[in-house]
Amino acid sequence: MSETIQKQKVNYDFIDSLRFIAIITIVIEHSYLWPSFVYFQTQSEQIIQTITMVFFKFGTITFYILAGFLIGDKIHTTSSLTYLKRRFDGTFKPWLFWIVVFLVLIYADFAVIYFKGGDVPAFENPFSFFWEKIKYIIVETSFWFILNFLGSISILLVFRKFLYKYWLGVFLFACSVFYSINLYFEWIPTRHTTAILGFVFYLWLGVIMHKNYSQFDSWIKRIRMLPLIIFVALTFFFSCWESLSIMNSGSTVDPYNTLKITNIVYSLTSFLLLYKVGNIKWINKLNPRSSTYGVHLIHYIIIAQILPLIFRPLHITPDGKSSFDLVLIQYGRFLFTYLVSYLLVYLINKIERIKWIVGQ
Template sequence: MAKPAYQFVDNIRCIAMLSIVTEHTSYIGSYVYTPDSATFWAYLTSIQLVKFGTISFFIIAGFLFAENSERYRAADYLKRRIHNIFKPWLFWSLAFLSILAIIPAIIHLNSGASLKLAISTVWWGAKTVYLHSNYWFIINFLFCTAVLLLSKNMIRSWKFGFALFLLTSFYSVNVYTEWIMPLHTMAIFGFVFFYWLGVQINLHLSKIDEFITKISRRWFVLLIAITVFLGVQEAAYLYSVKSIDPINTLRISNIIFSLSAFALILRVKNFNWLSFLQPRKTTYGISLIHYILVFSFLPLVMGEIDIRTLASFSIMDMYEYQFTRFFLVYTLTFVAVKALQSSNLSWMIGLKKPEKVISEAFPPIQVSAQERRIAVETEAA
């Protein structure tokens, strides 16, 4: 029987992915609205409410790392991660790069443009895909995995965790100082702390669970309300100083908010209504595909809307626009992932090919409960 923690993992995965798709479809520009409009504050609130997904995914990654890494040598574990995660990521990121830059570059060449222009177009596309779109996540994830594998002898050390926290804090301060490019997608050391934190949650899960169970859900809701308010205020200040990334994931207020949201989900536990979304089998596929639809599908279906039109939206107009974008992207992505899941192309979303029906002349091999548990846990990782 699978460990109880895996229900918690599936719940976090599903809710975190819903939040990330909502964020990507709700984002309509950094400087569309002005602080003197009510729509400005409603817009910031709509983004802040779903800004916990990225940090939650790193925590979950660390949790699963602690659960599975002991079974393999460091090199073998990293190899498995690359095989199951990197190959689908490479396919979809290259597909996005092709749509964004490679195909346009070829069209430019055929129309008489210079080779230099074509190369610069592809280079711009590569930076956009791997540094500024959602495809940055797997690069950072594999980096965090490598760091923890190389530091396994220190993984239980709180001093090591504090050092990682200081690295994260550097990026939080850098949002204001801009010593280096203040984009969380380029914060290569910024998320290792949350990966390490997931390991600690795994190692001390029973104590943590016992502690948060004693806390009323109302206190969690109050804490989240306060941290959402602080997150909106911090983002508004960063807007006022024309920050490059005013809704940066590594803002101090957003870190506290994300950890509070994570704790609340862990506290609630029961999200059985999410089971029909099959988070264990669909989450990674949705992560890989949805951003391509945000970029290429939404403009075709909903048309390009200029900044002046967006700026004239009322609060209800904006929320309707955001919800429509989310509904279209999530629904179509989910359908695509389900179709791939049951086909020979299931490797594109990180799943093994469906097993073929075996003739009755060759009875199925009996698998022990222990082997079945390991297989389930490996897939969950």
Template sequence: MISGKANYSEIDTIRFITISIIVWSHSLLPAWHDQSTDELFKEIIKSFVKQLGAISTIIFFIVSGILMRSKLQEYSLKGYFSERIPVVYGPWLFIVCFNVLLIMFHQLSQQDLLATQSVSTVVKSIYAIINGLIVYGPYWFVLTYLVGMVVLIYFKQYSCNGYFGLVLGAITLFYALNFHFEWIDTLHSKAILGYTFFIWLGFQFHSHWKEILAMAKKITWPIMLIMMLVFFSIACYEGYILSLKGVRDPFASNRITNIIFSLIFFMLLLKIGPIRIISNLKPRKIVYGIYLINSIVLLELTVIFKKYIGYLYLVDIWVLLLLQLVFFAVTLILTYLIVCFVINSSLRWIIGSR
């Protein structure tokens, strides 16, 4: 079981590193998603950049399970929502609505949408924006987490049952194989039940925390780094192959190779342990705020630099990578500063801070 300050420091370090990688994935410049070329080296770099953004989602669900396990048996669905709406789902809904208004504002400034088009067109535009944010954009995570928690609370008597885990794992495996067979839509944000297994896995990690931590510490650095390199390369290759096949979401987080790599990366982070400089950033207070706010920062930065983005298709791959690093760093730092400001203001409720 998780107990003691040190263990929570480890989890806090993991949460900050993973949310930073999620910001990386959200901030990828459009030039990384252009059509495939015959230049193998360029495709390797592109695959590396896109795969890097896929490794945190699985870990985020696992960590959510670790943190929620101790309260699982206490929760009814009513009790869960009473506690979580003010700090998770309410702020999420507010930020989604704010994003819709912000995007509409930018559209209105360009097209005067309300004055020139019919009400039905405006409604369709709003629906398209909401759909883009929740299904195709960054805000799918909370809805997927909500569904997963509802399932796990409803079946909480089976939370330690291995067969229940196998059922959830089979659902996850179905979605992972679907990328290659395309039985249903391959978009990862539509694999709503495909992530419940990782919350359940977090429950198991919580129950066997000392053993999991000891296992991570026992793995030697050469073995750990070799596993990281091998499985990261395999995950990049799978994403590249899926790209060639024309799969809609070739670098989705719920691919089987990314799942394996994410688990190895999680063990690596446990082996590293708490990082003081990250602990000083108070990740427990700011991680959810970064998740909610980073897309707003990205939207405004994109609007500011919109006229320059089209030229990125013409730049050298190394210049593009440098620009990506700068864009990511600016996005993360601005988001962090805004979240810190909000936490220390009367508006702290909009990011779930009390």
């Protein structure tokens, strides 16, 4: 009996490895210094930019699948209200705390400008400025994820009675594909950060994976590694192709949108490959279970508020840089951002009274 329990525990360790990899991809993605909606004109430069951006675009969908898997572990032992309260304490309260920190740093920047005699719109139109910054944080930064995540959980809990019905999965998948199609028709805003129903399917998929875990695990073990790698490479190629097509169509739509249909397939196949690789033991030493969410909350604040203090005096901007130069800068920004974020989370977790601010 104890051997069976231990075996299941080892199998579930894949969650920590995938969490770690997913947050790495998200921090790398956000560390870019590419010009917004300005793309290189030469094909070689476009290809370098696209490969760099698309390669790491599986992280968000991976997070939703893992979260759904963990929900499946508790769905029958916890009431909906109890579960939401736990999520509020462990997820929403830290999110609110770091939004306040983000706002304080934004206003501190403008206070410095004001005392130096500069023009400060924050003080000229305080209410509209405050509202614009709230919208910026919630819609345009990584903080969008938590509201969408909690909303997605709430939707699944509303349909709890039908959770294992496959018609629910088909409906939720259709909602996700709608956002893929919308990239070309723009019926509604195209940003994946405002895709209210765009990610619920992947949460549901994680729940179904948990319910059928032994069958899923057996199926993955029967798949050979080489064909799976080839399949991931093919889906990556098509995701890059779609991004380049959008980029060269003259559209202002984000060509690296997470909910591109090709990126959805690439993300799902990448998840299968990472699961096949299994638990990576050295990752466990970094304790991703207690650090991942904190890194997610802190990293964008460092990118938006701290990195400019370093880059502005050095006059490092995207202007005039080749795509290769920008890749090197991106990885430098990533290393600084991730290491500082991880160190802060590590130190906060050492202080019992405040460790709640990095959640779980």
